[in-house]
Amino acid sequence: MPVLRWIRRNLIVIAGLLTLAYLILPNVVVMVFSFNKPNGRFNYAWQHFSLDAWKDPCGVADMCGSLSLSLQIATWATIGATVLGTMISFALVRYRFRARGAINSLIFLPMAMPEVVMAASLLTLFLNMGAQLGFWTILIAHVMFCLSFVVTAVKARVMSMDPRLEEAARDLYAGPVQTFLRVTLPIAAPGIAAGALLAFALSFDDFIITNFNAGSTVTFPMFVWGSAQRGTPVQINVIGTAMFIIAVLVVVAGQLIANRRKNSAR
């Protein structure tokens, strides 16, 4: 049976392609519908091709404002969580101190806890403290849940780092600052970058926690949710497609740079 043999030989390729299709199909649908010109308010059925939405991405009221807010929050939450998370990772791996074990497990709580529970309890906390809900409460909440992901990524990297490398640097006339900048940071960088990317993605599309703690502020995911009940403008697909393409370009560029570096080393 030549057909069966062909299938057996290409089983891995077939499985890979199917998985890829499963992952990419929703994105393709979003992309295709960004060129749609819907009849009425809902963008659920294909009518005909149009570039209207791409020519005027901010044509929907309040959408670009919420997008810019989400980008700002994601940026600041990424910076905050990455800096704090990197320091926590080094502390947890390199030093032995009291309550180290407790902190080690507590740091993973935001990952394990149902988001709704965390969102509700955070809201209770903010209300009890009399905090004004808005940009700052969202930012604080995002830094908190991004932190555990950053710590996970960076800790794995720091644990695999040979502490002798830093000793070697100190032995070779590098003071504490130089040792950190020239040896520790460059070697830990891949872990830190992975943590930062994860934090950005998580913060940008978080809905549940944000919705509870935003007050009257509207972030992009909240805008999408709100408009989905009244009708979905094509511009949402345009933003979604743009984000997807930017993310793919960043990954491809990263791969190319890494490859070139590897080749030049030879």
Add this chain to the structure above:
Amino acid sequence: MTQQQTEGGDVRLTGISKTYGSFKAVKPLDLTVPQGSFFALLGASGCGKTTTLRMIAGLEEATTGTISLGGRDITDLPPYKRPVNTVFQSYALFPHLDITENVAFGLRRRGIKSVKKQVDDMLELVQLGDFAKRKPHQLSGGQQQRVAVARALINHPQVLLLDEPLGALDLKLRRQMQLELKRIQTEVGITFIHVTHDQEEAMTMADTVAVMNGGRVEQLGAPADLYENPKTTFVANFLGTSNLIEGEIVSAGTDIVVAAGGGKLRLPTERCSAPTANGGKLLLGVRPEKISLAHADDADAIADGRNRVTGRIVDSSFIGVSTQYVVESPAGKALQVYEQNVERRAGLRAGAEVVLHWNPAHTFGLDAAQDIDAGVETVEDAA
């Protein structure tokens, strides 16, 4: 910043010690390493030799005592301010930098801009000129080791510290690197302090060897001196192999006469490091290659005045240049004898009755109050 301030640069450790909690890694010790010498700290793992080295490098803080270099007290200086560089056991090459930048690291940190010529010269010295643009992981273990040496030496330290630098290499490469390091040391004339657990390596390379055990220096001296005149059972067993025979002193004069294994053995008084009162216990030591074997039937042919022990061969192994015999006798259960294979000696096989004989001058005496098996390499240690 830290170029040689003084030319005379002995390393002097005074009462240096290191305690972790209640564990004494290094007991207070005094040690002087003369400038320009190749000095080895030899001992089994956990004897405190690496801790001592790390205290000299400044990577470990001494609990008590002072370290001085060329008369200058460096005890409280951080590692980056000491004119001392280290070659680490794992090499610790920076994985994100190429070989050139690894070697140039120390120069750049001291603000030296034009490093190209020095780096090229240094890579030439360790014969790695063609590898300048590679990353450390693209090099073999031996090459990485040489980069680590180059990276340390380029700074012209007053002292180069080597922490078991050959431990990760296979035997053949290790022998080659031993000669290489010795050559480099002679060429640059810098003081080398070399930590190792390999007694052969220490004896091949070093001018002076300090044998460490349990956080103390057991004995210090030139390799030949340590080998011929061990002062403790640990040194006698750890450095090569020794036959130690328990006995009782019968008379003491220029020669000490000892009753052991049903016979009498002699040794020169000056080779005995233990008290020599009549009736006292003594451990007699003799190296396996100093002993000759004679078949029991030929015992009459042995010259007078030699120490004799009768026994029976229980095992013999042919090594090529020599044959190693294990002899059971009243003086010791497993005496070792190494004989050069000059002539085939058919009668000496397992089960043969033999007489062991040697020149009394080759016998040394040790205090019998010690553990007779101290420093004997067990299977566990060797693994």
